[in-house]
Amino acid sequence: MTTTSLNxxxxxxxxxxxxxxxxxxxxxxxxxxxxxILIGFPIGWxxxxxxxxxxxSVRSPADFIGFENYLDVLTDVxxxxxxxxxxxxxxxxxxxVELIAGxxxxxxxxxxxxxxxxxRVAILLPFVATPxxxxxxxxxxxxxxxxxxxxxxxxxxxxxxxxxxxxxTTLPTLMFVDIWEFTPMIAIILLAGLTSLSDEPDEAARIDxxxxxxxxxxxxxxxxxPVVLVAVLxxxxxALKTFDxxxxxxxxxxxxxxxxxxxxxxxxxxSFKYNDFGTASAVLIIFFLMILFVMWLLTFRRKGAxx
Amino acid sequence: MKFGxxxxxxxxxxxxxxxxxxxxxxxxxxxGDDGGSKTLNVTLANHVWTDVITKKISEFEKESGxxxxxxxxxxxxxxxxxKVKLNAGSSDVDVMMxxxxxxxxxxxxxxxFADITDKVNDAGDWNWDxxxxxxxxxxxxxxxxxxxxxxxENEMVYYRKDLLEKSGLEVPTTMDELMNAAKTIKEDNDxxxxxxxRSQASAAVTQFSGFLYSFGGTWEDDDGNxxxxxxxxxxAYAYYGKLLHDYGPDQISxxxxxxxxxxxxxxxxAGFWIDxxxxxxxxxSPDKSKIGDQVGFTPFPEGPAGSKPYNVAAWALGINAASQxxxxxxxxxxxxxxxxxxxxxxxxxxxxxxxxxxxxxxxxSSFPEELAKAINVNGKNGVGNDRPLVVGVAEAREIVGAxxxxxxxxxxxxxxxxxxxxxxxxxLDSEK
Numbered sequence: 001m002t003t004t005s006l007n008x009x010x011x012x013x014x015x016x017x018x019x020x021x022x023x024x025x026x027x028x029x030x031x032x033x034x035x036x037i038l039i040g041f042p043i044g045w046x047x048x049x050x051x052x053x054x055x056x057s058v059r060s061p062a063d064f065i066g067f068e069n070y071l072d073v074l075t076d077v078x079x080x081x082x083x084x085x086x087x088x089x090x091x092x093x094x095x096x097v098e099l100i101a102g103x104x105x106x107x108x109x110x111x112x113x114x115x116x117x118x119x120r121v122a123i124l125l126p127f128v129a130t131p132x133x134x135x136x137x138x139x140x141x142x143x144x145x146x147x148x149x150x151x152x153x154x155x156x157x158x159x160x161x162x163x164x165x166x167x168x169t170t171l172p173t174l175m176f177v178d179i180w181e182f183t184p185m186i187a188i189i190l191l192a193g194l195t196s197l198s199d200e201p202d203e204a205a206r207i208d209x210x211x212x213x214x215x216x217x218x219x220x221x222x223x224x225x226p227v228v229l230v231a232v233l234x235x236x237x238x239a240l241k242t243f244d245x246x247x248x249x250x251x252x253x254x255x256x257x258x259x260x261x262x263x264x265x266x267x268x269x270x271s272f273k274y275n276d277f278g279t280a281s282a283v284l285i286i287f288f289l290m291i292l293f294v295m296w297l298l299t300f301r302r303k304g305a306x307x
Numbered sequence: 308m309k310f311g312x313x314x315x316x317x318x319x320x321x322x323x324x325x326x327x328x329x330x331x332x333x334x335x336x337x338x339g340d341d342g343g344s345k346t347l348n349v350t351l352a353n354h355v356w357t358d359v360i361t362k363k364i365s366e367f368e369k370e371s372g373x374x375x376x377x378x379x380x381x382x383x384x385x386x387x388x389x390k391v392k393l394n395a396g397s398s399d400v401d402v403m404m405x406x407x408x409x410x411x412x413x414x415x416x417x418x419x420f421a422d423i424t425d426k427v428n429d430a431g432d433w434n435w436d437x438x439x440x441x442x443x444x445x446x447x448x449x450x451x452x453x454x455x456x457x458x459x460e461n462e463m464v465y466y467r468k469d470l471l472e473k474s475g476l477e478v479p480t481t482m483d484e485l486m487n488a489a490k491t492i493k494e495d496n497d498x499x500x501x502x503x504x505r506s507q508a509s510a511a512v513t514q515f516s517g518f519l520y521s522f523g524g525t526w527e528d529d530d531g532n533x534x535x536x537x538x539x540x541x542x543a544y545a546y547y548g549k550l551l552h553d554y555g556p557d558q559i560s561x562x563x564x565x566x567x568x569x570x571x572x573x574x575x576x577a578g579f580w581i582d583x584x585x586x587x588x589x590x591x592s593p594d595k596s597k598i599g600d601q602v603g604f605t606p607f608p609e610g611p612a613g614s615k616p617y618n619v620a621a622w623a624l625g626i627n628a629a630s631q632x633x634x635x636x637x638x639x640x641x642x643x644x645x646x647x648x649x650x651x652x653x654x655x656x657x658x659x660x661x662x663x664x665x666x667x668x669x670x671x672s673s674f675p676e677e678l679a680k681a682i683n684v685n686g687k688n689g690v691g692n693d694r695p696l697v698v699g700v701a702e703a704r705e706i707v708g709a710x711x712x713x714x715x716x717x718x719x720x721x722x723x724x725x726x727x728x729x730x731x732x733x734x735l736d737s738e739k
């Protein structure tokens with residue numbers, strides 16, 4: 001009787017010990033499984049589609065064709081490589097300007113001044129509006145015939161500019177809109193970083209006779225580096241997957257000459273307009289690898305910087 | 308310590324519950340209706356037809372005892388929506404409004420449509436034989452009827468009576484006269500374009516089709532080979548491009564579809580506008596147009612091969628093959644396309660595909676007289692399609708549309724036509 005109860009107790013104890021040791025795994029398991037399915041299934045399915053010739057309908061039978069899609073995509077100099085190039089130009093061009101402008105704004109707002117609260121709210125406005133609405137607004141402003149931008153130029157005697165209506169000016173104009181929208185985000189992140197810095201290194205440099213530029217370049221910026229990297233990481237991921245702005249302004253195929261066709265727009269067209277799911281999946285996998293590579297570069301540089 | 312771990316347990320349990328909740332929500336989302344549900348899901352495009360029918364749906368609900376849920380989308384969103392839902396085998400679309408020319412072949416091949424051949428033939432008074440044969444051909448896939456045509460349209464020349472009068476011009480009847488009239492209007496009126504038309508590569512294809520046919524060209528020959536590199540096609544490309552490049556709006560964009568072009572015309576900033584006849588409300592109605600009382604209508608002008616505008620079934624109603632509610636879906640389609648309803652809708656200005664309505668004076672009374680006459684002429688000369696009839700219509704439109712924008716921007720459209728010819732041939736070969 002006693003033995004059995006002891007045995008039971010020890011069995012319970014053993015079980016509870018086992019549970020206790022793996023507590024964090026057991027409780028996290030449902031969420032982890034859920035997330036794994038949610039991330040794993042789409043990637044797995046895309047990988048599967050990318051090695052088939054799925055076309056028309058995903059449910060219609062598709063044949064396994066190995067890496068043919070990848071080969072087709074990587075040798076496609078008509079659409080794929082120009083789109084990849086545009087994705088890079090758009091992302092890193094806009095990002096560079098946003099970083100510099102964001103830093104300038106953050107430095108301006110750093111030291112307390114009157115109406116600081118209001119200014120902070122005001123610069124945040126472009127960032128909190130819906131991208132689709134913003135895209136439609138800028139499309140109207142830059143309309144070649146009735147747009148406000150050209151009328152404004154007319155008042156100061158400058159001839160109308162093509163903005164969105166010529167292939168050469170489309171991407172820069174789109175980058176301008178992106179910069180307008182997302183500079184505030186960078187500014188806010190950097191401002192948060194600046195306000196958390198301690199004043200002492202700056203004061204020490206001041207006593208040593210460093211001027212404002214030297215103090216910024218050799219003291220503030222190095223201290224701010226982790227925050228800058230976070231901003232770059234967040235923003236570059238976001239910019240790489242820009243879709244709404246480009247699609248609303250230029251539509252299917254990125255305009256008549258594919259002048260605004262980034263990889264995202266290209267994939268959308270491949271899958272939803274051409275119903276070419278095999279090729280679209282291959283492009284997505286390649287795009288995914290490209291993003292992983294860029295992120296690896298960024299984080300790798302960060303580790304290197306710490307050394 | 309004890310308190311902390313208890314809190315953690317509660318938090319984790321909540322997280323687990325939440326994720327389980329999300330999972331069940333996901334799994335129940337795709338569930339279908341039980342056979343013959345009282346709720347009917349109808350997906351419609353933004354169109355004048357839809358505006359009229361949605362006002363009358365309560366009558367149908369009363370009559371049938373069904374509840375109709377309308378999901379209304381723009382043309383592009385509509386197709387994307389179908390592609391996502393039908394690809395996933397979803398049953399929450401019962402009745403679908405679709406464009407037979409754009410997706411008929413693709414959806415037919417993918418098995419998205421329910422076969423309604425028996426339903427239309429057994430419908431008695433509803434009278435399937437009353438539908439025009441061209442449109443019916445477009446809603447038939449491999450000898451099975453898959454849709455009921457609702458709206459027809461053909462290519463119409465809209466013009467400004469006052470501007471023509473001011474410049475002493477006659478209404479153009481040939482391509483040369485049209486070019487000359489556009490030129491004169493542009494020269495006589497500062498800041499007004501001679502003509503405005505679609506300029507976005509794939510959107511322009513449908514309106515370009517009338518020019519292609521009237522210059523004697525086609526998309527492909529009887530053997531399925533691309534013919535858009537032919538001399539006739541090159542002439543048509545060059546003509547369409549010259550009209551817009553020389554006599555279009557000052558700042559010509561390559562992004563215009565019909566809403567942009569219609570807006571320019573309705574603002575009084577162009578002498579001519581060529582687009583679908585069914586869009587006339589947009590430039591005639593006083594709410595939308597500054598020049599509504601000055602708009603004239605004339606049949607498509609003659610080219611070297613005569614006047615050959617497109618005349619097509621623009622929209623049709625079909626039933627989702629995966630729908631669990633097909634009998635009720637058919638009830639709705641039968642009601643919405645009945646002779647009485649068709650007459651009522653046509654009286655609101657939507658051209659229908661029923662012969663009887665066009666023979667009935669009541670059916671044409673609501674149209675401006677000139678428009679009804681021009682539709683009639685276009686209908687007689689018309690060609691039954693306005694784009695390449697392939698599975699990959701979207702891709703084909705981008706390919707054959709490229710020379711149009713090349714010509715509009717003043718580029719070498721002959722070379723672009725040759726390049727497009729090669730690509731289009733590849734597309735045709737890949738579908739063989």
